Amino acid sequence: RWQALFDPTNTGIITFQKFCDVLGVKPEQARTLRKSVVNNRPLPKDLQIISQNMSPEDQFQIFEFVRSQLDKNLSGQDMTQMIKQWLDKTFDPSWHVVIVDGSYWISYSHLPEQSLQFRLKEKCYLVWRTPKY
Incomplete structure (x- = not known):
């Protein structure tokens, strides 16, 4: 049933635009709502942000990936x-x-909005992105 609604031509791909069209939601409204939900999400007790310059x-994507590993x-x-492979991809x-x-x-340099340091369980994770040269 979901496949017929969101991927009627069986491409195997559901785009954000198609998702919004089917639900009758404007993409910008969906993005705004998602941001408000994510921004108000509490941090797990075993996670501490040390420093961040990132949305x-x-x-949360990074936290979830690291936790999954x-x-x-x-x-x-x-x-x-x-x-690193996951971040690059x-x-x-x-x-x-x-x-x-x-x-x-x-002490390091990074691209704007591309730096995060956090503690999860017993380890600290530092990730940042630099320009391609």
């Missing part, structure tokens, strides 16, 4: 590579990923 929507018991090296290339166990000090 709340992007932050924790049960895989990856090495630190494999985890940083997995996060999801938000465009040139991301840097550091996972820290304990205290750290860091």
